[in-house]
Amino acid sequence: MRTQVAIVGAGPAGLMLAHLLSLEGIESIVIESRTRAYVEQRVRAGVLEQGTADLLDATGVGARMRSQGLVHHGIRLRFGGGDHRIDFGALTGGRGIIVYGQQEIVQDLIAIRLSAGHPILFEVSDVRLRDIETPHPSVSFLLDGAAMTIECDAIAGCDGFHGVSRDSIPDGVLTAYEREYPFAWLGILASVAPSSEELIYCYHERGFALLSMRSPTVSRLYLQVPADERIGDWPDARIWEELQTRLAAGAWSLAEGPIIEKGISAMRSFVVEPMQFGRLFLSGDAAHIVPPTGAKGMNLAIRDVSILSDALTAFFRSGDATLLGAYSTSCLRRVWRAQQFSWWMTSMLHRFPDSDAYQARLQLAQLAYTVDSRVACTSLAENYVGYEWATS
Numbered sequence: 001m002r003t004q005v006a007i008v009g010a011g012p013a014g015l016m017l018a019h020l021l022s023l024e025g026i027e028s029i030v031i032e033s034r035t036r037a038y039v040e041q042r043v044r045a046g047v048l049e050q051g052t053a054d055l056l057d058a059t060g061v062g063a064r065m066r067s068q069g070l071v072h073h074g075i076r077l078r079f080g081g082g083d084h085r086i087d088f089g090a091l092t093g094g095r096g097i098i099v100y101g102q103q104e105i106v107q108d109l110i111a112i113r114l115s116a117g118h119p120i121l122f123e124v125s126d127v128r129l130r131d132i133e134t135p136h137p138s139v140s141f142l143l144d145g146a147a148m149t150i151e152c153d154a155i156a157g158c159d160g161f162h163g164v165s166r167d168s169i170p171d172g173v174l175t176a177y178e179r180e181y182p183f184a185w186l187g188i189l190a191s192v193a194p195s196s197e198e199l200i201y202c203y204h205e206r207g208f209a210l211l212s213m214r215s216p217t218v219s220r221l222y223l224q225v226p227a228d229e230r231i232g233d234w235p236d237a238r239i240w241e242e243l244q245t246r247l248a249a250g251a252w253s254l255a256e257g258p259i260i261e262k263g264i265s266a267m268r269s270f271v272v273e274p275m276q277f278g279r280l281f282l283s284g285d286a287a288h289i290v291p292p293t294g295a296k297g298m299n300l301a302i303r304d305v306s307i308l309s310d311a312l313t314a315f316f317r318s319g320d321a322t323l324l325g326a327y328s329t330s331c332l333r334r335v336w337r338a339q340q341f342s343w344w345m346t347s348m349l350h351r352f353p354d355s356d357a358y359q360a361r362l363q364l365a366q367l368a369y370t371v372d373s374r375v376a377c378t379s380l381a382e383n384y385v386g387y388e389w390a391t392s
């Protein structure tokens with residue numbers, strides 16, 4: 001097989017890149033190790049920055065997001081038993097976010113690609129990237145037991161944190177920057193109307209909790225748990241009890257309902273530099289991970305591939321590789337902004353196992369300042385909705 005761009009991974013990054021390239025008339029083949037049903041059902045992110053939502057709209061894949069997504073113009077920070085609203089609309093000149101599940105975006109992108117007759121090869125295995133340092137790289141893999149090879153001009157490594165693309169780059173090329181956190185998030189989906197119109201980020205002495213949602217009838221909730229926690233130790237009743245304790249605030253009450261999904265996600269900060277080597281370009285979680293507290297991971301993945309699509313378009317149109325050469329630098333400024341914001345939100349809102357009473361007082365002091373000072377809450381707001389650099 002031959003194509004212009006081989007895309008490894010059918011998550012938000014790989015599928016959005018395939019979509020953007022097809023709008024520019026550039027051919028690609030997407031390969032994915034999982035089944036279509038698996039990637040379409042995998043519950044993960046839920047918050048889209050305004051810029052991400054605008055890009056989906058502008059490229060003709062935003063209709064379902066606009067009809068089913070929930071537009072929010074603020075979030076609540078809850079600590080000391082009280083709520084404090086961060087008003088994105090007032091603080092960022094009317095900007096906001098859309099709550100719309102990542103798997104819905106994945107479904108929308110798969111549908112538009114398959115309806116146009118463009119290929120996604122699911123359930124591939126033994127994926128290997130070859131000759132990435134040359135102008136003629138290739139990707140080999142097994143499909144239904146048969147050996148296949150895609151010859152191409154460029155490879156997009158969109159295969160997430162555990163994929164093969166990053167490890168295909170020779171030793172010594174990449175520098176990794178990393179931080180592990182001594183806790184994880186236990187996340188649930190429940191069939192119950194959200195108990196708040198807006199997301200509630202809650203700091204509590206027993207640990208962080210987050211109330212989010214997917215629709216007027218489905219709630220998404222998270223609890224900070226120890227890093228090595230096992231989901232089997234959390235029967236539904238224990239989850240609700242802990243959520244009730246942490247989220248309690250005056251007369252407000254948290255409605256409970258049947259839990260339809262639950263899982264535990266590790267928390268990590270990670271970046272590799274550069275995000276490219278030869279004709280291999282890493283995008284999304286393959287190149288960087290943020291802890292989920294700032295809701296940035298999928299937004300960064302989509303921004304990376306938007307930059308990559310522009311660079312590949314210039315290259316295929318005129319042979320000009322200038323933008324391709326600048327790909328990593330162009331992405332990393334935004335990546336590091338999101339790294340710092342996500343680390344800051346995580347540090348402010350979680351209980352660290354080794355922290356003492358002094359540390360807890362510092363966190364409360366930071367929270368009180370963040371909700372009281374217009375400068376401090378503007379900083380949170382402009383980062384949460386997606387910081388746009390004033391200088392190019």
Ligand code: FAD
Nearest residue numbers: 009011012013033045046047159160284285296297298299
């Ligand atoms: P992935 O979604 O990981 O996709 C990679 C794909 O590659 C997968 O389908 C995988 O099966 C496939 N693959 C792997 N190896 C191979 C291989 N060898 N060959 C072929 N295919 C392969 N982000 C936000 O922006 N907002 C949020 O609110 C938010 N909340 C989150 C909450 C949780 C609990 C978690 C866990 C994450 C959250 N994120 C959030 C992060 C977000 O989900 C990720 O950043 C996003 O999925 C990254 O997209 P991606 O396409 O780069 O990678």
Ligand code: DHB
Nearest residue numbers: 045046212292293294295
């Ligand atoms: C959701 C996930 C996040 O990581 C976050 O910060 C906010 C909301 C969610 O899944 O809805």
